[in-house]
Amino acid sequence: MxxxxxxxxxxxxxxxxxxxxxxxxxxxxxxxxxxxxxxxxxxxxxxxxxxxxxxxxxxxxxxxxxxxxxxxxxxxxxxxxxxxxxxxxxxxxxxxxxxxxxxxxxxxxxxxxxKSNREDCLSGDIWPLIEGEEGDQEDEALQDQIQQQLLSYIDLLPDLQQQVVRGVYLKQLTHQELADQLNVPLGTIKSRLRLGLQKLRSHLEVNDD
Known part of the structure; x- marks a missing residue:
């Protein structure tokens, strides 16, 4: 209409x-x-x-x-x-x-x-999906529901990409900390993260359709 x-x-x-x-x-x-x-x-x-x-x-x-x-x-x-x-x-x-x-x-x-196609552009729109105001129980419940949905999609990523996405967004590690922990170059972390976020977005778009 x-x-x-x-x-x-x-x-x-x-x-x-x-x-x-x-x-x-x-x-x-x-x-x-x-x-x-x-x-x-x-x-x-x-x-x-x-x-x-x-x-x-x-x-x-x-x-x-x-x-x-x-x-x-x-x-x-x-x-x-x-x-x-x-x-x-x-x-x-x-x-x-x-x-x-x-x-x-x-x-x-x-x-x-x-914006240029950087991983922070991708991640800023994917995680967190919705930011509830502090003390708003309805938004907190929604946030939990959507994060559970996103976690299920993270499980579908290749192991190396899943490892990086979990390290950055669940364990709150910096890219450098994760690179040191995994003993790989910083550029490798950024590349795996970008690929992982792109695949997450693909899963989310399929679910939307």
Missing amino acids: DSVETTYNSSNLRRSSQRSMLSPSPEQLAELLHLVAEDRDEHAFSQLFTYFAPKVRAYGMRHLRADGQAMELVQETMILVWRKAHLYDGSKGAASTWVFTIMRNVSFDMLRKV
């Missing part, structure tokens, strides 16, 4: 950020997505927008570091939610996980346009 692309603009985002809304349950979010997919229900989409827009904008502000780009992230993410709602499969995960997967992929594409 073309009107979705123009109706939910920056002014809608500001209003939705200010509007109080009881937090819907995972089941309710899934039902709203179902209504959008099956009936192209604009009211259901409006509820999804109201719930997700402030969260997506907050993510955009942290990762893209510009209000205009954060709002663009909201716009592009929610347009894709409208267009791809029929692809959501509740048996594969929560509605929130699905929406934030779309958000992350849009964010990655935006970063790729303005």
Whole structure:
């Protein structure tokens, strides 16, 4: 629906950020997505927008570091939610996980346009996937859910790439510390990390589709 692309603009985002809304349950979010997919229900989409827009904008502000780009992230993410709602499969995960997967992929594409293809560009958009505010139990639960999903994909990486990804992102080792620990050149660590992150992104995109 073309009107979705123009109706939910920056002014809608500001209003939705200010509007109080009881937090819907995972089941309710899934039902709203179902209504959008099956009936192209604009009211259901409006509820999804109201719930997700402030969260997506907050993510955009942290990762893209510009209000205009954060709002663009909201716009592009929610347009894709409208267009791809029929692809959501509740048996594969929560509605929130699905929406934030779309958000992350849009964010990655935006970063790729303005940054060189470095491993920090890749990792900044993949890990962590969502950063909950301290004390926000809902966001903490979502973070845990998405990290568990990502950990399952790390298990699919080749052993050497898995070793580096785990060392950097789970053990919090620097690239140099990991190179010293594994007794390999620093460039080897960076190369394995870049390849591992690229494969992680491929797994995530397949899951999104």
